Every structure is written in structure tokens, then in C-alpha cells.
Amino acid sequence: MSISEEVEKPGDLSLLITDDARVKYPELAKRDSLELYDAVGREIRARGLFPVRGQDFQVKISANPQLSPGEKLVRKTLSVCNECRSLIRAIVLERDNKIWIRKACPDHGVMEEIYWGDAEFYYKKSMEANEGHGIENPYVDILNACPFNCGLCARHRSHTALLNLVITNRCHLGCWYCFFYAQAAGYVYEPTLNHIKFMLAAARRQKPVPAKAVQITGGEPTMRDDLIEIIRAAKELGYEHVQLNTTGITFMFKPDLARQVREAGVNTIYMSFDGVSPITNPKNHWEVPYILDVFRSVGMGAVLVPTVTKSGNLKEVGAMVRFGLKFNDVIRGVNFQPISLVGRVPRKERERLRVTIPDVIKAIEEQLDGQVRMEDWYSVPITIPISRFVEAVTGKPQFTMSNHFACGTATYVMQDRKTGRITALPQFIDVYGLSKYLEELTEYIKRGGSRKIAMFKLLYKLNSFVDWKKTPEQLRKRKRLLRIIYKIFVKHDYNALGEFHYNSLFLGMMHFMDEYNYDVARVERCDIHYVTPDGRVVPFCTFNVFPEIYRDKAQMAYSISLKDYLRMKGFTSMAAERYRRNIRKLEAGEPYRRYYEGFWDPSQLSYEEKKQISMRFGVPVVED
Amino acid sequence: MKLFGYNLDYENSYQKWSFLISHKLFKREGERYIEMEGEAVEVDDEVALHFEKIFSRYLKIAYVDILNADRADLKVSVYYLDEPAIMVHKVVWRHLDNKVTYIVYDVSSGEPPQHLEEPECRELLSVFGIPIF
Structure with a gap:
């Protein structure tokens, strides 16, 4: 019997709420419903889960970081102090062809961290920036400064593109760096199936675009006996894409x-x-x-x-x-x-470990003998013109990936089955050209142009964006590539993307922030979110960078102590569950x-x- | 009661947005509403948070966007008053062919601001005898 079944019993719910919350909802265990979970969440939030200024965070935006000679200002922003984690002013600057973030705390002085390892590449990717929909029905009112007001509030600029759902903090490994898993945390967090349904439903109610993709994660999600029921619940609630984040070891x-x-x-x-x-x-x-x-x-x-x-x-x-x-x-x-360096990491250690997106891309280019070049990588929001075009044609808001351009890049690579040569998609598809053309067609429709004519124009011109001589053999045959693109744009059949994936290898690059390189302008556009047990939706880089305010605080309020869990299971230690x-x-x-x-x-x-x-x-x- | 009114000349190439915000506060004196002058104040975190509470939902910008912007000339006025008043912010959306909208709220009602097109705002303000600007 899993913990989720055991705490479904009436009376056990009191174990889920800590003394700090001082809330007892025994009736929830008897006749739980999404409305009651929502009521519990709001109550617990009001009693201390929501960040309180002076108690959980400070705002110290009086000090202004300055440029030094030879430096160029890229933009101003807000960040957090490495020492006191207060909200402070920052600047993003260029020096020695690299991009840095420098911030100033009135109490702890000036701090600096590498932001992007290649300034030229940064400026190129900034041209791909694009804004998202945001959400029309925020979960919380604006009471505090960002990022101490999650989530999501009216400031947020992206809907949930991927929802992270933590279903347990138990794990069969004990990785030395992990503070989250049960043994290290001292409590077991494992929401019941019905509670999980509430959390999944919370992200589905976003407007204009509900969450469509969920990543089930942990701890190690395969530790749960009811994993299959959880996956089915996600599908039944309308999640089109379900990912499972796992070490994979259980499947062996x-x-x-x-x-x-x-x-x-x-x-x-x-x-x-x-x-x-x-x-x-x-x-x-x-x-x-x-x-x-x-x-x-x-x-x-x-x-x-x-x-x-x-x-x-x-x-x-x-x-x-x-x-x-x-x-x-x-x-x-x-x-x-x-790597995201969360927690106290001394400067020398950070310099030893730190690597940024352009650094990894350059290393791939070198190690693959130039077959995948720096210019083959695009920032995630390059996809927005596709969404906008489909919106213009269908008249309905579409799924968009509108995180900040500095957060992530991607490309697709293929290996020619005959020659073994590796080719990246942008080497045979004019991505920029196609993107710009889609923007033109979208503008044409918005200004009253015919949608049918716009579609014909796209179909007519599609071929011109493909260099067939450079297209790998598996996509060249019977113009398979054109068929896939046609299905995506004309049929709005996103399963065609899956067909594309079967013929190629997706390469992604996602740099989650830490307190050292934290940029509030990025977190306000984050589209990878966690759902908390009280029903909030919180950006990844807020949930994990401020665990004492978000992740750990919320999950502790719905957890049982490690001691109680061991007693329930008849274990003497968590070693019994270790691989x-x-x-x-x-x-x-x-x-x-x-x-x-x-x-x-x-x-x-x-x-x-x-x-x-x-x-x-x-x-x-x-x-x- | 302490209130802030904002004038903002904003241009942000990340969002590809450009707009101009101006404001007027009309306080009630007897049966009429008359325009009130505010005092200029520096931007601090209280001012920034108040801006976000009023504008973020409609303009989709936050204080960090003002810092980020290519151009953001922000001038803030503070008002101290005990009388009922109507705060009107006019937004000229330059990137939308200079479309005009208004963000209006009754400062003593506790109701959230309304984001109105010009004809709706004209009609609303006419109830209070306030001319549109």
C-alpha cells in the first residue's frame, strides 16, 4: 500500500497539515472534491504560505550598479542579492565579448556573474525575442514585487508551456547534491491521487491557453504504486503531452x-x-x-x-x-x-563549474568537427511566428513558447544514413526566412487579408525555404519534409511534429537560473512552471531558487514527517527503499x-x- | 489616502510595444469633480508596486520592463486626499496605430480599475461630469 492510499483514510488528513498552518479539514478526507482542495489551498496560503515582506523577503532597490570603462550597457533589470536574497537593481553589460550581470545591494555591495559566454551570439538571439500571451485569469493578486508574488500573477508574460508536477520526494537514489529527497529533507511529500487531480486541473484552467503538457517528476516518480493512475488522470484532464522525469532504473x-x-x-x-x-x-x-x-x-x-x-x-x-x-x-x-548553482556556492567553485549556453554550443561545434554550428541554434521564441500564424488562420489563441530568448535554444540534427554526415535543420531550412514570411502573412490576415489566400501563399512558397541538395536522405524521399510542414501549418496537426522527431534528434539547451545570475526580466517570461499543492502555478526559477518561500514551504505544509512515514511503513530507515x-x-x-x-x-x-x-x-x- | 498617478513615454523593442500614458485625477468637490494637481515624487519600490497593481493586467508590463525598455520616461505624481476621486490614465498605443484606451477607477470604491475604449470611457466619465482628454 502506498502512502497515498494510507493517508486517504479519514482522520489521516491532519497529518498532512503542519502545526504552522494550524488548519484541520477532516471532512476533506471523507468527501474530497476539487473545490475543497482549492479552499484548503487558499486557507493555508492566507495563513503563511504566501510570501510576506519583511519576513520572507526584502526589497532594496536604492543602489544602482555602475558601468566601468570599456563596458557597454545592454539593459537594466532587477535581480537578487547573493547574500541576503533581497530584490535589488542590476545591469546586464558587455565586456570582453561576454555578457555579465552586475548587481548592487545597499548592504552587501556589488556582485557580478557571467550571464552569457558570447556577446555576439547574445545579440543575434535577442533579435528572436517575442512576447507571449500571458494569462487572462491570474491565480494571485499583485501584493508583492516579483519574484515574491508567485503565482501566476498579472505580470506574468507566458502561459504554462510545460507543467512540472512533483508527485513524491521519495527517491531510490541518494545523490550527494540533492537536498530535496525525503531522507535529506526530513519529511515525505506525496500528495494523494485526488490532490494531484486538483493540481493538474489548476493549470488546465488557464486562459486563453490551458496547460497542455505536463512532466511528472519527483523525487523518483516510479516509487509510487499509483503512477499509472496519475498518468491516466493527466490524460483524462486534457493534457496532450505527458512526460515522465525519471532515473529510469525502475524500468530495468x-x-x-x-x-x-x-x-x-x-x-x-x-x-x-x-x-x-x-x-x-x-x-x-x-x-x-x-x-x-x-x-x-x-x-x-x-x-x-x-x-x-x-x-x-x-x-x-x-x-x-x-x-x-x-x-x-x-x-x-x-x-x-x-548547471544551475542553487545554494551557497563560493565564487571560485562557481567559476570552476559555471558554463553558459554559448559555451556548450561552442563545445558541441568543436567536438563534432563543425557539423553543428553555432548559427544552427535558435532561441525558443523563434517558434512564436508559427503560433501567431496559426492563430490568425484559426482565430483561436494557440500554444506558444514565449520564454525569454536567453533561457533556451534548440535545433534538430539528422545523420545521413548513407554518408554518416550530421546535418542541422537550419542548414537546409531557411528558418529566419520562413519565420519572417509567416510574420508577413500574419500581418496580412490581421489587416483584413483572406486567410485562404494566405494559406495558398504559404504553400506556394514553402518549397523555396528548403535547400533540397542539403536535406538528409530520409527527409528528401518523396518530399517527406514538405508533407510534415504541410501537416503542421495547414492541418494544424501537431502530431506531425512527432513524425519529425522520429527522423531527427532534438538538441535543446535550457539554462535554469540561480541566485547569482538571476534576472527578473527572464523569470517574468518563464513558461516552465511547477504547480504547488495549494494550487498556485510558479515559474521553475522561482520555485527552485527560493525553496524556502515556495517549493519546500508549500510541500512541507502538505507532508508528513520522515519519522511518521517510517513508522507507517515499518522501516527503520529510508535505506530500505534505496537502489x-x-x-x-x-x-x-x-x-x-x-x-x-x-x-x-x-x-x-x-x-x-x-x-x-x-x-x-x-x-x-x-x-x- | 495616498495615490500615485503616472505619465510614461514607453518604447520596448523586446515586446515591440510603444505607448504614451498620461493621467488626470478628478476629486469631488460638492456636486462636481475637478482636476487636482499632484506633487512630483521619485520612483521607489512603493511607487513601482502600485504601478504594477494598476497597470500590469492591462498593459502587460511590469516595473522591470520599464527598467529594460529602450525608452521609458516615467514621471510620477503623488496625491493625498480624503474625498472621493476618479483616476483616469489615458494610453495611446503607438504600435497599434495610436489606438487610445483608458484605465479608470474610483479611488474610494475599492473596485479594480476598468480598461475602456474611448467611447465607453467618455460615457462613464460623463456620469461624473468629467470631460474626456
């Missing part, structure tokens, strides 16, 4: 669970993958081959998610792309995440050799060295 031992997850409606697995060697990826290096084989057997696609650090795995980013291309039948994408790996057995299997051949030679490390790597990381090793 429960391959049938992968089939069930797929059949319940998960479209893609998001799986951590920090490199092709155990040195760079001690988390799941040994298990990945077996996990991918399971996914292949059930027709499930996976997106690999490496967290990139300068001193760690930056040297392997090219290899990760090649790995993704080699196993493109099951790996749909690689979504690189330059232990058998390195020898995993390396001896055929999948291990098949996947890592050409990428990693296991004889480079002794068994003892591998064991130490695993244990230092936080995953115990067993011998039999």
Missing part, C-alpha cells in the same frame, strides 16, 4: 511497467544522462543500456538530460550528441542543461558493451575505482 527491473506507462499515455521519458562514462555520469551510467533496451521494446522514446559543468562533462557534449544519433530509434533528443547497483553484473551484460562501444572503454578504470565513484556519488554497490 520492471519492464512491464514501461509498457504500462506507455499505454497509459506517457509520450516521452525525460532521463538524466550526464555523460558516456561513469566519471561524468555516476548516476545511471551502468543502467542506461538496459533502460534504453526496455524503452525500445515498448516503443517508448527518451530525451536524455545532461546537466553540464565546465570542469565535469563539457568535454563529452559532442559524444552525447553522437550517442543520441547512434540510438536515435529510441533517443528522441538530448536536452542540455548548463544498490551490481557493477560487475551490469558491465558483463551484452547491452552494456553494445551501447558504449566506441564511447567508453570500461578497462580505463579498475573495479575499485568504479565502486568508489558510485559510492561517493551516493549509490551503494553490491557484489552479488
Whole structure:
């Protein structure tokens, strides 16, 4: 029996509310409904969950950071002090062809952090900036300055493009850097299925565009016995795209669970993958081959998610792309995440680890011998002209990805089956040209032009945006590429994007902020949100950068203590739920050799060295 | 009661927005509403937050956008009064072919501001004997 079932019993609800909230809703356990969860959420929010100035945050915008000689002002903004985390003024500036953020706290002085590692690339990407819809029905009134007023409020500029739903903070790993999982946090957060339905519904009520994509995450979501019911609930509530964020390890031992997850409606697995060697990826290096084989057997696609650090795995980013291309039948994408340094990290350590989007892109270009160039990457809002055009044609607000241009970039790559050459999509599609043309057509429709004529014009001109000589063979055949584009624009069939994914590898680059490089102008446009148990929708970089105000505070109010959880389960410690790996057995299997051949030679490390790597990381090793 | 009124000349290439905001406050004296002059104040966090409470929902801008903007000439007036009053902000949307809208609220009612097109605002203000500007 999972914790979710146990606390559904009448009377147990009192365990979910901490003494700080001092709220008892015993009737909720007997006849829960979305309205009651909403009422509980509002009550708890009013009693201390919502940030209070002076108690949870300060505003100190009196000091103005100044430029030094040789520096160029890019723009002014707001940030937070590294020391006191108060809202303070900041400037984004250019120096030595890099972009920096400098901020000034009246109490703690001037602080500076690298923002983007290439100024020229920054300015190019700024031309792709585009504003989103925002939401017409904010969840909270404006009571405090941003980012201490989440969420979402009327200031926010993007609807939820991807909702993160935390379904548990239990995990079968004990990664040394994680403060979130139950053992480290000291409490177990695991909302009931009905509570989860309330949280999912909260994001679906956004107007004009309800949330359509959800990522189920944790902790480790496969720890929940009712994972399938949760996935089904998301689909029933109208989520068209469901992702599961997991280490993948459970599927190795429960391959049938992968089939069930797929059949319940998960479209893609998001799986951590920090490199092709155990040195760079001690988390799941040994298990990945077996996990991918399971996914292949059930027709499930996976997106690999490496967290990139300068001193760690930056040297392997090219290899990760090649790995993704080699196993493109099951790996749909690689979504690189330059490290977000949350928590107290001394400056020297930050300089050792810190890497920005342009740095990773340059490393990929170098490591792939120039086959994927810097100019092949586009910022996420480049897609907005597509949404606007479809809106103009259909007359209905469309899903848009309107986060700040500095937050993320992406491209698609293909490997020619005959020549092995890697080609990026912008090398054979004139992305800028198509984007500009769509903007012209949208303006034409807005000024009273015929929608049908606009569609004909697009169809007529589509071919001119494709360089067929450079198009990879698998898309050239029977003009498959044109058919996909036609389905997207004319039929508004976004499943066609899935067809595109099957023929290519998505490469993403998403840099979540930390307090050191925090830019309020970016967080106001964030479109990757978390839903809190009290029903708020909060941007990623607020939820995780201010856990004491958002993530931990909200989840603690709906948690039970670790002690109570252990008592309920009859455990003496959380070690009972921990995964232990058998390195020898995993390396001896055929999948291990098949996947890592050409990428990693296991004889480079002794068994003892591998064991130490695993244990230092936080995953115990067993011998039999 | 303390109120802020805003005049803002705004241009932001990120949003591709450009507008001009001007304001007038009309306080009630007897049966009439007459225009009141405010005192100029510097922008601080109280002023910024008040701006966002009134404008963010309709203009989709926040204080950080004013800092970010290519051009943002913000002048703020403060008013101290105990009488009923009507605050009217006029927005000329330059990037929308100079379309004009108004953000209007009764300062003592506690009701949220209304975002009105010109004819609706003219009609509303005529009830109070206030000329549109």
C-alpha cells in the first residue's frame, strides 16, 4: 500500500497539515472534491504560505550598479542579492565579448556573474525575442514585487508551456547534491491521487491557453504504486503531452511497467544522462543500456538530460550528441542543461563549474568537427511566428513558447544514413526566412487579408525555404519534409511534429537560473512552471531558487514527517527503499558493451575505482 | 489616502510595444469633480508596486520592463486626499496605430480599475461630469 492510499483514510488528513498552518479539514478526507482542495489551498496560503515582506523577503532597490570603462550597457533589470536574497537593481553589460550581470545591494555591495559566454551570439538571439500571451485569469493578486508574488500573477508574460508536477520526494537514489529527497529533507511529500487531480486541473484552467503538457517528476516518480493512475488522470484532464522525469532504473527491473506507462499515455521519458562514462555520469551510467533496451521494446522514446559543468562533462557534449544519433530509434533528443548553482556556492567553485549556453554550443561545434554550428541554434521564441500564424488562420489563441530568448535554444540534427554526415535543420531550412514570411502573412490576415489566400501563399512558397541538395536522405524521399510542414501549418496537426522527431534528434539547451545570475526580466517570461499543492502555478526559477518561500514551504505544509512515514511503513530507515547497483553484473551484460562501444572503454578504470565513484556519488554497490 | 498617478513615454523593442500614458485625477468637490494637481515624487519600490497593481493586467508590463525598455520616461505624481476621486490614465498605443484606451477607477470604491475604449470611457466619465482628454 502506498502512502497515498494510507493517508486517504479519514482522520489521516491532519497529518498532512503542519502545526504552522494550524488548519484541520477532516471532512476533506471523507468527501474530497476539487473545490475543497482549492479552499484548503487558499486557507493555508492566507495563513503563511504566501510570501510576506519583511519576513520572507526584502526589497532594496536604492543602489544602482555602475558601468566601468570599456563596458557597454545592454539593459537594466532587477535581480537578487547573493547574500541576503533581497530584490535589488542590476545591469546586464558587455565586456570582453561576454555578457555579465552586475548587481548592487545597499548592504552587501556589488556582485557580478557571467550571464552569457558570447556577446555576439547574445545579440543575434535577442533579435528572436517575442512576447507571449500571458494569462487572462491570474491565480494571485499583485501584493508583492516579483519574484515574491508567485503565482501566476498579472505580470506574468507566458502561459504554462510545460507543467512540472512533483508527485513524491521519495527517491531510490541518494545523490550527494540533492537536498530535496525525503531522507535529506526530513519529511515525505506525496500528495494523494485526488490532490494531484486538483493540481493538474489548476493549470488546465488557464486562459486563453490551458496547460497542455505536463512532466511528472519527483523525487523518483516510479516509487509510487499509483503512477499509472496519475498518468491516466493527466490524460483524462486534457493534457496532450505527458512526460515522465525519471532515473529510469525502475524500468530495468520492471519492464512491464514501461509498457504500462506507455499505454497509459506517457509520450516521452525525460532521463538524466550526464555523460558516456561513469566519471561524468555516476548516476545511471551502468543502467542506461538496459533502460534504453526496455524503452525500445515498448516503443517508448527518451530525451536524455545532461546537466553540464565546465570542469565535469563539457568535454563529452559532442559524444552525447553522437550517442543520441547512434540510438536515435529510441533517443528522441538530448536536452542540455548548463548547471544551475542553487545554494551557497563560493565564487571560485562557481567559476570552476559555471558554463553558459554559448559555451556548450561552442563545445558541441568543436567536438563534432563543425557539423553543428553555432548559427544552427535558435532561441525558443523563434517558434512564436508559427503560433501567431496559426492563430490568425484559426482565430483561436494557440500554444506558444514565449520564454525569454536567453533561457533556451534548440535545433534538430539528422545523420545521413548513407554518408554518416550530421546535418542541422537550419542548414537546409531557411528558418529566419520562413519565420519572417509567416510574420508577413500574419500581418496580412490581421489587416483584413483572406486567410485562404494566405494559406495558398504559404504553400506556394514553402518549397523555396528548403535547400533540397542539403536535406538528409530520409527527409528528401518523396518530399517527406514538405508533407510534415504541410501537416503542421495547414492541418494544424501537431502530431506531425512527432513524425519529425522520429527522423531527427532534438538538441535543446535550457539554462535554469540561480541566485547569482538571476534576472527578473527572464523569470517574468518563464513558461516552465511547477504547480504547488495549494494550487498556485510558479515559474521553475522561482520555485527552485527560493525553496524556502515556495517549493519546500508549500510541500512541507502538505507532508508528513520522515519519522511518521517510517513508522507507517515499518522501516527503520529510508535505506530500505534505496537502489544498490551490481557493477560487475551490469558491465558483463551484452547491452552494456553494445551501447558504449566506441564511447567508453570500461578497462580505463579498475573495479575499485568504479565502486568508489558510485559510492561517493551516493549509490551503494553490491557484489552479488 | 495616498495615490500615485503616472505619465510614461514607453518604447520596448523586446515586446515591440510603444505607448504614451498620461493621467488626470478628478476629486469631488460638492456636486462636481475637478482636476487636482499632484506633487512630483521619485520612483521607489512603493511607487513601482502600485504601478504594477494598476497597470500590469492591462498593459502587460511590469516595473522591470520599464527598467529594460529602450525608452521609458516615467514621471510620477503623488496625491493625498480624503474625498472621493476618479483616476483616469489615458494610453495611446503607438504600435497599434495610436489606438487610445483608458484605465479608470474610483479611488474610494475599492473596485479594480476598468480598461475602456474611448467611447465607453467618455460615457462613464460623463456620469461624473468629467470631460474626456
